[in-house]
Amino acid sequence: MIRDVTLGQGFEDVFAQYGAILSRVANSYEANEAMQQELLQEIAIAVWQGLSRFKGDSSVKTYILKIAHNRAVTHVANQVKRLDTHQYDHNDLGSDGFASNTHSPEEMSSQHQSLERLLRAVRTLPLQSRQVLTLSLEGLSYDEIADVCGLTKNHVGVILKRAKQSIMQELPHA
Protein backbone atom coordinates (compact mmCIF):
# COMPACT_ATOMS: atom_id res chain seq x y z
CA MET A 1 0.00 0.00 0.00
CA ILE A 2 2.67 2.52 1.06
CA ARG A 3 4.85 1.73 -1.93
CA ASP A 4 1.85 1.97 -4.27
CA VAL A 5 0.73 5.29 -2.81
CA THR A 6 4.27 6.67 -2.94
CA LEU A 7 4.47 5.70 -6.59
CA GLY A 8 1.29 7.60 -7.32
CA GLN A 9 -0.86 4.50 -7.50
CA GLY A 10 -3.38 3.08 -5.09
CA PHE A 11 -5.14 6.36 -4.32
CA GLU A 12 -8.42 4.80 -5.39
CA ASP A 13 -7.90 1.95 -2.90
CA VAL A 14 -7.24 4.41 -0.07
CA PHE A 15 -10.38 6.38 -0.86
CA ALA A 16 -12.44 3.20 -1.22
CA GLN A 17 -11.26 2.02 2.20
CA TYR A 18 -11.31 5.30 4.12
CA GLY A 19 -13.83 7.37 2.16
CA ALA A 20 -16.53 6.81 4.78
CA ILE A 21 -14.26 8.02 7.60
CA LEU A 22 -13.41 11.15 5.61
CA SER A 23 -17.10 11.78 4.99
CA ARG A 24 -17.82 11.49 8.72
CA VAL A 25 -15.05 13.99 9.46
CA ALA A 26 -16.80 16.42 7.09
CA ASN A 27 -20.14 15.69 8.78
CA SER A 28 -18.68 16.48 12.19
CA TYR A 29 -17.70 19.98 11.06
CA GLU A 30 -20.55 20.89 8.71
CA ALA A 31 -24.31 20.52 9.17
CA ASN A 32 -25.39 21.74 5.77
CA GLU A 33 -25.33 18.98 3.14
CA ALA A 34 -23.90 21.18 0.38
CA MET A 35 -21.19 22.43 2.73
CA GLN A 36 -20.42 18.87 3.81
CA GLN A 37 -19.83 17.90 0.19
CA GLU A 38 -17.68 20.98 -0.36
CA LEU A 39 -15.61 20.16 2.71
CA LEU A 40 -15.35 16.49 1.75
CA GLN A 41 -14.04 17.53 -1.67
CA GLU A 42 -11.47 19.80 -0.01
CA ILE A 43 -10.45 17.00 2.34
CA ALA A 44 -10.14 14.53 -0.55
CA ILE A 45 -7.89 16.92 -2.48
CA ALA A 46 -5.73 17.52 0.60
CA VAL A 47 -5.48 13.78 1.29
CA TRP A 48 -4.61 13.09 -2.34
CA GLN A 49 -1.80 15.65 -2.18
CA GLY A 50 -0.67 14.42 1.23
CA LEU A 51 -0.57 10.75 0.23
CA SER A 52 2.11 11.44 -2.35
CA ARG A 53 4.43 12.32 0.56
CA PHE A 54 3.38 9.45 2.81
CA LYS A 55 6.50 7.70 4.15
CA GLY A 56 4.85 4.97 6.18
CA ASP A 57 5.92 6.20 9.64
CA SER A 58 2.32 5.90 10.87
CA SER A 59 -0.77 4.02 9.72
CA VAL A 60 -2.50 5.31 6.58
CA LYS A 61 -5.65 5.85 8.64
CA THR A 62 -3.92 8.07 11.23
CA TYR A 63 -2.05 9.90 8.48
CA ILE A 64 -5.14 10.80 6.45
CA LEU A 65 -7.17 11.66 9.57
CA LYS A 66 -4.53 14.24 10.52
CA ILE A 67 -4.79 15.78 7.08
CA ALA A 68 -8.59 15.61 7.10
CA HIS A 69 -8.96 17.34 10.47
CA ASN A 70 -6.38 19.98 9.56
CA ARG A 71 -8.21 20.69 6.32
CA ALA A 72 -11.50 20.91 8.23
CA VAL A 73 -9.99 23.44 10.67
CA THR A 74 -8.80 25.53 7.71
CA HIS A 75 -12.25 25.21 6.16
CA VAL A 76 -13.96 26.47 9.32
CA ALA A 77 -11.63 29.47 9.42
CA ASN A 78 -12.35 30.20 5.76
CA GLN A 79 -16.11 30.07 6.28
CA VAL A 80 -16.35 33.00 8.69
CA LYS A 81 -18.58 34.89 6.27
CA ARG A 82 -21.19 32.14 6.22
CA LEU A 83 -23.17 32.62 9.38
CA ASP A 84 -25.04 29.33 9.13
CA THR A 85 -21.95 27.14 8.85
CA HIS A 86 -22.30 25.37 12.17
CA GLN A 87 -26.01 25.65 12.66
CA TYR A 88 -27.85 22.43 12.45
CA ASP A 89 -30.77 22.33 10.09
CA HIS A 90 -33.20 19.44 9.92
CA ASN A 91 -33.55 19.93 6.19
CA ASP A 92 -29.82 19.57 5.69
CA LEU A 93 -29.61 15.94 6.59
CA GLY A 94 -29.84 14.72 3.04
CA SER A 95 -32.43 12.73 1.21
CA ASP A 96 -31.06 9.31 2.07
CA GLY A 97 -31.97 9.27 5.74
CA PHE A 98 -29.86 7.98 8.60
CA ALA A 99 -30.71 4.35 9.00
CA SER A 100 -29.59 1.30 7.11
CA ASN A 101 -32.06 -0.90 5.23
CA THR A 102 -31.71 -3.73 7.72
CA HIS A 103 -33.75 -1.98 10.42
CA SER A 104 -37.48 -1.79 10.92
CA PRO A 105 -39.27 1.57 10.39
CA GLU A 106 -39.51 2.05 14.20
CA GLU A 107 -35.81 1.32 14.62
CA MET A 108 -35.02 3.58 11.70
CA SER A 109 -36.97 6.42 13.24
CA SER A 110 -35.32 5.90 16.62
CA GLN A 111 -31.87 5.63 15.11
CA HIS A 112 -32.54 8.65 12.94
CA GLN A 113 -33.42 10.74 16.00
CA SER A 114 -30.49 9.45 18.04
CA LEU A 115 -28.07 10.13 15.23
CA GLU A 116 -29.55 13.56 14.71
CA ARG A 117 -29.02 14.37 18.39
CA LEU A 118 -25.53 12.88 18.36
CA LEU A 119 -24.43 14.93 15.34
CA ARG A 120 -25.93 18.07 16.79
CA ALA A 121 -24.16 17.49 20.11
CA VAL A 122 -20.83 16.67 18.43
CA ARG A 123 -20.91 19.85 16.37
CA THR A 124 -21.46 21.98 19.45
CA LEU A 125 -18.36 20.57 21.17
CA PRO A 126 -15.20 22.69 21.21
CA LEU A 127 -12.70 21.74 18.49
CA GLN A 128 -10.38 19.65 20.64
CA SER A 129 -13.18 17.72 22.34
CA ARG A 130 -14.93 17.16 19.02
CA GLN A 131 -11.77 15.81 17.45
CA VAL A 132 -10.86 13.54 20.35
CA LEU A 133 -14.39 12.15 20.62
CA THR A 134 -14.91 11.51 16.89
CA LEU A 135 -11.48 9.89 16.54
CA SER A 136 -12.36 7.67 19.48
CA LEU A 137 -15.69 6.79 17.86
CA GLU A 138 -13.73 5.79 14.75
CA GLY A 139 -11.82 3.27 16.86
CA LEU A 140 -8.50 5.08 17.30
CA SER A 141 -6.48 4.30 20.41
CA TYR A 142 -5.41 6.96 22.94
CA ASP A 143 -1.91 6.88 21.44
CA GLU A 144 -3.23 7.41 17.91
CA ILE A 145 -5.56 10.21 19.02
CA ALA A 146 -2.67 11.87 20.88
CA ASP A 147 -0.59 11.59 17.70
CA VAL A 148 -3.29 13.15 15.49
CA CYS A 149 -4.17 16.00 17.86
CA GLY A 150 -0.77 16.78 19.35
CA LEU A 151 -1.84 15.98 22.93
CA THR A 152 -0.52 13.73 25.67
CA LYS A 153 -2.22 10.39 26.26
CA ASN A 154 -3.46 11.54 29.69
CA HIS A 155 -4.84 14.74 28.22
CA VAL A 156 -6.73 12.68 25.63
CA GLY A 157 -8.30 10.65 28.44
CA VAL A 158 -9.45 13.74 30.30
CA ILE A 159 -10.86 15.45 27.20
CA LEU A 160 -12.59 12.25 26.06
CA LYS A 161 -14.24 11.72 29.44
CA ARG A 162 -15.61 15.27 29.47
CA ALA A 163 -16.73 15.07 25.84
CA LYS A 164 -18.61 11.81 26.50
CA GLN A 165 -20.28 13.26 29.56
CA SER A 166 -21.42 16.21 27.48
CA ILE A 167 -22.69 13.94 24.70
CA MET A 168 -24.48 11.57 27.06
CA GLN A 169 -26.51 14.48 28.42
CA GLU A 170 -27.92 14.84 24.91
CA LEU A 171 -28.24 11.08 24.35
CA PRO A 172 -29.31 9.56 27.65
CA HIS A 173 -30.48 6.31 26.02
CA ALA A 174 -27.53 5.71 23.70
Added chain:
Amino acid sequence: MHNSDKENQTIPPVSIDDEQNDGLSALWQAQPVTTINLSEVKASLNSERTKQRWYMVLDLLMIAPGVYVFLKYWDNMSNIAQILILFILISSLPFLAYQLWLRSEAAFYKNTQTADHLAKLTTQIKNKVRIAYMTKHSTWVGMIFGIGLALERHFFGDLASEKLARMVVVISLMSIVMLVWYVWASKRQKRFERQLETLEKMAQH
Protein backbone atom coordinates in the same frame (compact mmCIF):
# COMPACT_ATOMS: atom_id res chain seq x y z
CA MET B 1 -24.91 8.02 -2.37
CA HIS B 2 -23.82 5.93 0.53
CA ASN B 3 -20.92 3.69 1.30
CA SER B 4 -20.89 0.90 3.80
CA ASP B 5 -18.00 1.50 6.13
CA LYS B 6 -15.73 -1.49 5.94
CA GLU B 7 -12.55 -0.04 7.27
CA ASN B 8 -10.86 -1.19 10.42
CA GLN B 9 -13.07 -4.11 11.19
CA THR B 10 -10.18 -5.79 12.98
CA ILE B 11 -8.96 -2.88 15.12
CA PRO B 12 -10.11 -3.16 18.73
CA PRO B 13 -11.17 0.30 19.90
CA VAL B 14 -9.00 0.89 22.95
CA SER B 15 -10.69 4.21 23.61
CA ILE B 16 -14.25 2.85 23.88
CA ASP B 17 -14.23 1.00 27.15
CA ASP B 18 -17.81 0.04 27.94
CA GLU B 19 -21.05 -1.02 26.29
CA GLN B 20 -22.48 2.47 26.29
CA ASN B 21 -19.48 3.69 24.35
CA ASP B 22 -19.71 0.79 21.93
CA GLY B 23 -23.31 1.83 21.27
CA LEU B 24 -22.23 5.40 20.69
CA SER B 25 -19.50 4.26 18.32
CA ALA B 26 -21.94 2.02 16.43
CA LEU B 27 -24.41 4.89 16.15
CA TRP B 28 -21.69 7.22 14.93
CA GLN B 29 -20.56 4.79 12.26
CA ALA B 30 -24.14 4.17 11.11
CA GLN B 31 -24.49 7.70 9.75
CA PRO B 32 -24.88 8.03 5.98
CA VAL B 33 -21.76 9.04 4.14
CA THR B 34 -21.06 10.62 0.79
CA THR B 35 -19.01 8.82 -1.83
CA ILE B 36 -15.94 10.73 -2.96
CA ASN B 37 -15.99 11.42 -6.67
CA LEU B 38 -12.39 10.75 -7.65
CA SER B 39 -12.64 12.22 -11.13
CA GLU B 40 -13.90 15.47 -9.57
CA VAL B 41 -11.04 15.39 -7.06
CA LYS B 42 -8.49 14.96 -9.87
CA ALA B 43 -10.07 17.77 -11.89
CA SER B 44 -10.15 20.10 -8.86
CA LEU B 45 -6.55 19.26 -8.04
CA ASN B 46 -5.42 20.14 -11.57
CA SER B 47 -7.53 23.29 -11.58
CA GLU B 48 -6.11 24.36 -8.20
CA ARG B 49 -2.53 23.80 -9.40
CA THR B 50 -3.17 25.85 -12.55
CA LYS B 51 -4.79 28.61 -10.49
CA GLN B 52 -1.83 28.76 -8.08
CA ARG B 53 0.62 28.93 -11.00
CA TRP B 54 -1.33 31.83 -12.52
CA TYR B 55 -1.35 33.63 -9.17
CA MET B 56 2.43 33.22 -9.03
CA VAL B 57 2.77 34.61 -12.57
CA LEU B 58 0.60 37.59 -11.57
CA ASP B 59 2.72 38.13 -8.46
CA LEU B 60 5.83 38.20 -10.66
CA LEU B 61 4.17 40.55 -13.17
CA MET B 62 3.55 43.06 -10.36
CA ILE B 63 7.19 44.15 -10.55
CA ALA B 64 7.27 44.11 -14.36
CA PRO B 65 6.44 47.85 -14.80
CA GLY B 66 9.26 48.80 -12.41
CA VAL B 67 11.73 46.53 -14.21
CA TYR B 68 10.61 47.90 -17.61
CA VAL B 69 11.13 51.51 -16.51
CA PHE B 70 14.46 50.50 -14.97
CA LEU B 71 15.75 48.88 -18.18
CA LYS B 72 14.24 51.28 -20.71
CA TYR B 73 14.80 54.71 -19.15
CA TRP B 74 17.65 54.22 -16.68
CA ASP B 75 20.21 56.17 -18.72
CA ASN B 76 17.83 59.10 -19.25
CA MET B 77 16.89 59.42 -15.58
CA SER B 78 18.16 61.95 -13.10
CA ASN B 79 19.82 60.69 -9.93
CA ILE B 80 16.66 61.31 -7.90
CA ALA B 81 14.53 59.26 -10.35
CA GLN B 82 17.11 56.45 -10.33
CA ILE B 83 17.08 56.37 -6.51
CA LEU B 84 13.25 56.29 -6.47
CA ILE B 85 13.06 53.46 -9.02
CA LEU B 86 15.75 51.47 -7.24
CA PHE B 87 13.99 51.96 -3.91
CA ILE B 88 10.66 50.74 -5.35
CA LEU B 89 12.27 47.67 -6.93
CA ILE B 90 14.42 46.71 -3.95
CA SER B 91 11.60 47.18 -1.44
CA SER B 92 9.18 45.12 -3.56
CA LEU B 93 11.51 42.11 -3.92
CA PRO B 94 11.27 40.80 -0.32
CA PHE B 95 7.50 41.34 -0.45
CA LEU B 96 7.33 39.33 -3.69
CA ALA B 97 9.52 36.55 -2.29
CA TYR B 98 7.36 36.36 0.85
CA GLN B 99 4.17 36.28 -1.23
CA LEU B 100 5.53 33.42 -3.38
CA TRP B 101 6.64 31.53 -0.27
CA LEU B 102 3.17 31.89 1.26
CA ARG B 103 1.58 30.53 -1.92
CA SER B 104 3.90 27.52 -2.07
CA GLU B 105 3.23 26.84 1.63
CA ALA B 106 -0.53 27.00 1.05
CA ALA B 107 -0.21 24.58 -1.87
CA PHE B 108 1.07 21.70 0.25
CA TYR B 109 -0.98 19.91 2.89
CA LYS B 110 1.09 18.34 5.60
CA ASN B 111 0.22 15.71 8.15
CA THR B 112 1.11 17.92 11.10
CA GLN B 113 -0.68 17.46 14.40
CA THR B 114 -3.82 19.55 14.67
CA ALA B 115 -2.43 21.68 17.53
CA ASP B 116 0.60 22.54 15.36
CA HIS B 117 -1.59 23.08 12.32
CA LEU B 118 -3.81 25.45 14.26
CA ALA B 119 -0.78 27.39 15.51
CA LYS B 120 0.74 27.53 12.02
CA LEU B 121 -2.55 28.53 10.44
CA THR B 122 -2.96 31.28 13.03
CA THR B 123 0.52 32.58 12.18
CA GLN B 124 -0.29 32.44 8.46
CA ILE B 125 -3.52 34.38 8.93
CA LYS B 126 -1.68 36.95 11.07
CA ASN B 127 0.79 37.31 8.20
CA LYS B 128 -2.08 37.67 5.73
CA VAL B 129 -3.53 40.46 7.89
CA ARG B 130 -0.11 42.15 7.78
CA ILE B 131 0.17 41.66 3.99
CA ALA B 132 -3.32 43.07 3.44
CA TYR B 133 -2.42 46.01 5.69
CA MET B 134 0.82 46.56 3.75
CA THR B 135 -0.97 46.23 0.41
CA LYS B 136 -3.61 48.71 1.54
CA HIS B 137 -1.06 51.34 2.52
CA SER B 138 1.25 50.59 -0.43
CA THR B 139 -1.47 52.11 -2.67
CA TRP B 140 -1.15 55.66 -1.36
CA VAL B 141 2.61 55.28 -0.84
CA GLY B 142 2.88 54.13 -4.48
CA MET B 143 0.83 57.12 -5.57
CA ILE B 144 3.14 59.49 -3.67
CA PHE B 145 6.14 57.93 -5.41
CA GLY B 146 4.34 58.17 -8.79
CA ILE B 147 3.51 61.83 -8.25
CA GLY B 148 7.06 62.42 -6.98
CA LEU B 149 8.47 60.94 -10.20
CA ALA B 150 6.12 63.08 -12.30
CA LEU B 151 7.10 66.22 -10.38
CA GLU B 152 10.77 65.35 -10.74
CA ARG B 153 10.30 65.01 -14.52
CA HIS B 154 8.38 68.30 -14.58
CA PHE B 155 10.91 70.35 -12.61
CA PHE B 156 14.21 68.66 -13.50
CA GLY B 157 13.48 67.02 -16.85
CA ASP B 158 12.65 68.57 -20.21
CA LEU B 159 9.00 67.54 -20.25
CA ALA B 160 6.87 68.86 -23.12
CA SER B 161 3.43 70.22 -22.23
CA GLU B 162 1.57 67.45 -24.11
CA LYS B 163 3.62 64.82 -22.26
CA LEU B 164 2.81 66.54 -19.00
CA ALA B 165 -0.91 66.48 -19.84
CA ARG B 166 -0.66 62.75 -20.64
CA MET B 167 1.12 62.15 -17.35
CA VAL B 168 -1.67 63.94 -15.45
CA VAL B 169 -4.23 61.66 -17.14
CA VAL B 170 -2.17 58.56 -16.31
CA ILE B 171 -1.77 59.61 -12.67
CA SER B 172 -5.51 60.34 -12.40
CA LEU B 173 -6.34 56.89 -13.77
CA MET B 174 -3.80 55.30 -11.45
CA SER B 175 -5.39 57.13 -8.51
CA ILE B 176 -8.76 55.52 -9.33
CA VAL B 177 -7.15 52.08 -9.64
CA MET B 178 -5.28 52.56 -6.37
CA LEU B 179 -8.45 53.69 -4.60
CA VAL B 180 -10.24 50.51 -5.72
CA TRP B 181 -7.20 48.49 -4.69
CA TYR B 182 -7.19 50.22 -1.27
CA VAL B 183 -10.84 49.30 -0.68
CA TRP B 184 -10.21 45.69 -1.83
CA ALA B 185 -7.17 45.31 0.44
CA SER B 186 -9.08 46.84 3.35
CA LYS B 187 -11.90 44.31 2.92
CA ARG B 188 -9.35 41.47 2.79
CA GLN B 189 -7.71 42.74 5.96
CA LYS B 190 -11.07 42.73 7.77
CA ARG B 191 -11.89 39.23 6.48
CA PHE B 192 -8.53 37.86 7.67
CA GLU B 193 -9.03 39.55 11.04
CA ARG B 194 -12.36 37.72 11.39
CA GLN B 195 -10.64 34.43 10.44
CA LEU B 196 -7.97 35.12 13.04
CA GLU B 197 -10.64 35.69 15.67
CA THR B 198 -12.29 32.34 14.76
CA LEU B 199 -8.96 30.49 14.97
CA GLU B 200 -8.05 32.08 18.28
CA LYS B 201 -11.45 31.04 19.69
CA MET B 202 -10.80 27.47 18.46
CA ALA B 203 -7.40 27.40 20.13
CA GLN B 204 -8.85 28.54 23.47
CA HIS B 205 -10.71 25.26 24.01
